[in-house]
Amino acid sequence: xxxxxxxxxxxxxxxxxxxxxxxxxxxxxxxxxxxxxxxxxxxxxxxxxxxxxxxxxxxxxxxxxxxxxxxxxxxxxxxxxxxxxxxxxxxxxxxxxxxxxxxxxxxxxxxxxxxxxxxxxxxxxxxxxxxxxxxxxxxxxxxxxxxxxxxxxxxxxxxxxxxxxxxxxxxxxxxxxxxxxxxxxxxxxxxxxxxxxxxxxxxxxxxxxxxxxxxxxxxxxxxxxxxxxxxxxxxxxxxxxxxxxxxxxxxxxxxxxxxxxxxxxxxxxxxxxxxxxxxx
Numbered sequence: 389x390x391x392x393x394x395x396x397x398x399x400x401x402x403x404x405x406x407x408x409x410x411x412x413x414x415x416x417x418x419x420x421x422x423x424x425x426x427x428x429x430x431x432x433x434x435x436x437x438x439x440x441x442x443x444x445x446x447x448x449x450x451x452x453x454x455x456x457x458x459x460x461x462x463x464x465x466x467x468x469x470x471x472x473x474x475x476x477x478x479x480x481x482x483x484x485x486x487x488x489x490x491x492x493x494x495x496x497x498x499x500x501x502x503x504x505x506x507x508x509x510x511x512x513x514x515x516x517x518x519x520x521x522x523x524x525x526x527x528x529x530x531x532x533x534x535x536x537x538x539x540x541x542x543x544x545x546x547x548x549x550x551x552x553x554x555x556x557x558x559x560x561x562x563x564x565x566x567x568x569x570x571x572x573x574x575x576x577x578x579x580x581x582x583x584x585x586x587x588x589x590x591x592x593x594x595x596x597x598x599x600x601x602x603x604x605x606x607x608x609x610x611x612x613x614x615x616x617x618x619x620x621x622x623x624x625x626x627x628x629x630x631x632x633x634x635x636x637x638x639x640x641x642x643x644x645x646x647x648x649x650x651x652x653x654x655x656x657x658x659x660x661x662x663x664x665x666x667x668x
Contacts (some may be wrong), residue, residue: 389431389438390428394427397417398440399419402427402440403415405437406435406459406461409461421442424443424554428442429475430475438637439466439472442458446550446668452483454649455489456489456666458665473502485648489644492505494641496610506650508652510622510626510645511619512620512640512641514618514639517610518608520634528571530568531565531568537557538574541557541573544578548654549652555663556592562580569595576595576600577593577601579592584617584628589617590618591619592661592663594658594660602630617637619662619665629658
């Protein structure tokens with residue numbers, strides 16, 4: 389069964405595959421990843437997909453400086469037959485010398501370790517209805533405008549460590565909210581909230597410091613009636629404690645893994661949450 393590139397025409401098949409493994413269909417997220425990145429899959433002779441994954445590249449188009457692997461799925465009827473290993477190995481090989489990263493579940497981690505990935509960090513998923521309490525954030529926030537994009541892109545590249553214009557530029561259409569934090573007229577953070585089933589996922593969350601990240605989360609929560617969900621780097625202990633005090637409970641932990649580099653580029657102290665764990 390050959391491995392081929394996926395396109396938006398495969399969106400429903402990808403969502404079916406998610407549902408087959410007990411995941412939400414997440415068609416909105418699949419559409420974003422298939423247009424911003426590269427999808428790979430194996431067709432099932434009986435219809436649908438045997439397996440799928442998505443690679444999101446960052447940096448110069450002709451020579452990416454980093455790529456994230458995500459949404460690695462194998463249909464239940466083909467599980468434990470080496471299909472996921474084969475697909476992931478193909479992707480790793482096709483990326484050549486480009487450094488790779490991914491978020492691994494506890495079940496997936498042994499496979500990636502076998503392929504040479506190393507654990508470089510952890511992220512904690514928290515979810516729940518945000519309930520404001522205690523001192524309110526004093527950092528000013530507002531809805532982002534088109535005029536903010538150039539500044540957001542520069543701020544994002546400093547924190548993320550490489551250019552991801554093709555991701556950030558899609559956020560106004562992908563997310564229901566895109567907000568910035570300001571100080572003296574200068575942008576010091578930004579965050580988006582995008583719809584995923586019955587929640588709003590907060591990501592990316594890029595901020596100068598924890599107080600700015602708190603203000604952005606609070607402002608996003610104030611403009612939605614859905615529960616919030618986000619994946620926070622566990623090194624941001626203060627933000628995690630603050631979020632849990634306001635109704636967001638721990639759901640799961642993922643291992644942040646890398647291949648070809650010992651740690652992710654950029655400034656982790658300003659990088660609080662990814663757009664989605666599938667895109668790194």
